[in-house]
Amino acid sequence: MEPGADSTTNSYPGHSFCFTEVSVASKGCTSPALLGRLTVNAQDYTYVFEDGSASEAHKTLWAEEKAFDDDYFAKNGRHWVSFWPRLPPALYMWPAETLGQVHSVTTKFGFFDCWPLSSTAVSGWKAAWLGDGMGARSANDTVRDGGQAVLDQCHAAQREGGADDGGGEEKTAANLTLTLEVLSAVPGPRVFLLKDLFSAQEAAHLVEVGDLEVLSAVPGPRVFLLKDLFSAQEAAHLVEVGAPKVARSMTGQANDAYESDTRTSKTGWVGRSDSPVVERLFRRVADLLHLDEALLVPGRNAELLQVVHYSPAQKYDAHHDWGVEGGGPSRFITLLLYLNDPPAGGQTAFPKALGRDGEPLALHPGKGSAILFYNLLPDGNADTETLHAALPVIEGEKWLANFWIWDPVMSV
Numbered sequence: 001m002e003p004g005a006d007s008t009t010n011s012y013p014g015h016s017f018c019f020t021e022v023s024v025a026s027k028g029c030t031s032p033a034l035l036g037r038l039t040v041n042a043q044d045y046t047y048v049f050e051d052g053s054a055s056e057a058h059k060t061l062w063a064e065e066k067a068f069d070d071d072y073f074a075k076n077g078r079h080w081v082s083f084w085p086r087l088p089p090a091l092y093m094w095p096a097e098t099l100g101q102v103h104s105v106t107t108k109f110g111f112f113d114c115w116p117l118s119s120t121a122v123s124g125w126k127a128a129w130l131g132d133g134m135g136a137r138s139a140n141d142t143v144r145d146g147g148q149a150v151l152d153q154c155h156a157a158q159r160e161g162g163a164d165d166g167g168g169e170e171k172t173a174a175n176l177t178l179t180l181e182v183l184s185a186v187p188g189p190r191v192f193l194l195k196d197l198f199s200a201q202e203a204a205h206l207v208e209v210g211d212l213e214v215l216s217a218v219p220g221p222r223v224f225l226l227k228d229l230f231s232a233q234e235a236a237h238l239v240e241v242g243a244p245k246v247a248r249s250m251t252g253q254a255n256d257a258y259e260s261d262t263r264t265s266k267t268g269w270v271g272r273s274d275s276p277v278v279e280r281l282f283r284r285v286a287d288l289l290h291l292d293e294a295l296l297v298p299g300r301n302a303e304l305l306q307v308v309h310y311s312p313a314q315k316y317d318a319h320h321d322w323g324v325e326g327g328g329p330s331r332f333i334t335l336l337l338y339l340n341d342p343p344a345g346g347q348t349a350f351p352k353a354l355g356r357d358g359e360p361l362a363l364h365p366g367k368g369s370a371i372l373f374y375n376l377l378p379d380g381n382a383d384t385e386t387l388h389a390a391l392p393v394i395e396g397e398k399w400l401a402n403f404w405i406w407d408p409v410m411s412v
Contacts, residue, residue: 004058006083006324010387015040019049045069045079072381082382083324089332089376089407091301092290094180096222096374099356101182103224107287110176111231112277114154178288180372184223184353184361184385220353221385224372225365226288230281235339235367237277239399242270242307249308249316253325253412262317265390269304270401272297278305285335285403296405303404307339308390310346310398316390318351321404322375322382326411330382335403336371338364345394352385362391376407 001007018029019036029037038047046069048062065084072080094103245268250257272279282302286293296302321331336348342364348371349362365371377383390400 003053004055004061008081008320008323008325010319011040013040013042017047019051045081078381078384080381081384082322082330082376082380083326083328086328086330086380087408088378088380091332091405091407093222093374093378094224094289094372096182096185096224099182099185101185103180104177105180105288105290106175106177107284108175109280109284109287110174112234112237112280114276115233117276176284178226178229178284180224180226180288182223183225183355183363183371184220184350184373186220186222221350221383222374223350223353223361225363226370226372227365228368229284229288229370230337230368232368234277234281235337235399237275238270238281238305238307238337238401239339241275241278242268242305242399242401243309245269246307246309251319253323256325262319264314265316266309268307270307271304289333289405291405299410301406301409303406303410306402306404308398308400308402310342310390310393310400312345312393312395312397315392318349318387318389320375320382320384320386320388322386324382329406329409329411331375331404332407333403333405334373334375334386335405337401337403338367338369338371339399339401340397341367342393342398343395345392346398347391349389349391350385350387351389352387 016029016037016039018031018034019038020027020031020033021035024031024033035051036049038049040047046065050059054062068084069080072078095101246266247268248259249263249265249267251260251263252258270278272282282296283293285291286296291301294300298304321334323330347362347364349360350373351360353361355361363371373386373388375383375386390398
C-alpha cells in the first residue's frame with residue numbers, strides 16, 4: 001500500500017494484519033523488521049496504521065473520516081465502510097421494500113432471433129464497431145447505426161418468415177417484458193398484528209411509565225430474481241464466445257489481482273464488440289436498469305462481461321464485489337447471468353440474506369435467468385449484507401457471466 005492508500009478485505013475478530021516494508025513482506029508477522037500489527041475486533045470496521053511518517057494532511061483527513069463514521073454509526077446503527085467522502089449513487093436503483101415485491105419493465109430488445117448468424121449480419125455488425133475487441137463504440141454514429149440496421153432487417157425477415165429454431169418455437173425479437181422479484185429486502189422490522197393483546201388502560205400505563213426502543217431489525221441486501229432474461233440460444237452463444245477466453249480466475253482488481261484458493265474457477269472477458277448477441281443483451285440490460293445503453297462500456301460505467309466456468313468442486317468463497325481501492329467510484333450493480341443448469345451444486349449463496357423460509361438465501365435460478373443485487377446503499381455507503389458465495393459444483397459444470405456496473409464511473 002502507498003502512504004495514504006485504502007484497501008478492503010474480508011476478515012473476522014481476532015484476525016491480525018502485520019505491516020512491514022515491501023522488501024520483507026513475504027515474512028509477514030514473523031519479520032524481524034515488523035513495523036506494526038492491527039488486530040480486528042467486532043466493533044470497528046475501519047483501521048489506520050500510522051508509523052509516524054504521515055503528513056498533517058493525512059492525519060487531518062483520517063480524523064475527519066473517524067468523526068464522520070462515529071456520527072454515521074450513531075444515526076444509522078451501522079458503520080460507514082465505503083470510500084469516504086462519497087456521494088449517493090447517481091444511477092437508478094430499483095426499490096426492494098418487501099419480499100416478493102415485483103417490478104416489470106418492457107424492452108424492445110427481445111431475444112436475439114437471427115439464428116444462425118448470417119455472414120451479412122456479422123459483417124454489418126462488425127462495421128458498427130472499431131474492432132478492438134474491448135467493447136469500444138464506433139465514433140461514427142452513421143456507421144454504428146448502419147450496422148444495427150442490418151441486424152434489424154435480419155430480425156424482421158425472421159419474423160416475417162415465421163422461422164423457428166428447429167423445436168417449433170417461433171423466433172422473435174419483439175418487445176420483451178421482464179420482471180424483477182425481490183428475494184431479499186432492505187433493513188426493516190418483522191411486523192405482526194395481534195388484536196386485543198392488552199387493554200386500553202394497560203396501553204396508557206405503558207406509555208406513561210416506559211421508554212420504547214427498537215432493539216433489532218431484519219437486515220437484508222437488495223436482491224432480485226429475473227426469470228428468462230435471455231434465451232437458451234443466447235446462453236449457449238455466450239458460452240461459445242467465452243469458452244476460448246477463460247483462464248485461471250484471479251482475486252482483486254487490475255494490477256493487484258492474484259491467485260487465491262478462495263476462488264478456483266476460470267474466467268474470461270467478452271466485449272460488446274465480440275458479438276451482436278452480446279450487444280443486444282447489453283441493450284436489454286440497459287432498459288432493465290433504466291440506464292442509457294451508451295454508458296455500458298469500459299471507461300464509462302460497465303466492465304466487459306466476465307464469463308466464468310466451474311468444474312466439479314470449484315467455488316468462490318464468500319466475498320463482496322465492492323471495494324475502496326478505486327476511491328469514490330465503486331461497483332454498484334452486480335448482475336449474475338446463469339448460462340447452464342448444473343446437475344448438482346453451483347448455487348449462489350447470500351449468508352446474510354434470509355429467504356421466505358427464514359433460511360439463508362441460496363439458489364441457482366436456472367439457465368436463462370439472472371440474479372441482480374446492489375452493492376451500495378441509497379446514501380452511498382457500501383452494503384455489507386451483499387456478502388455472497390459461489391457454492392461448489394457437485395456434479396457436471398457451471399457456466400455463469402458477471403455483469404458489473406459502476407457508479408458514478410469506472411475507476412479500473
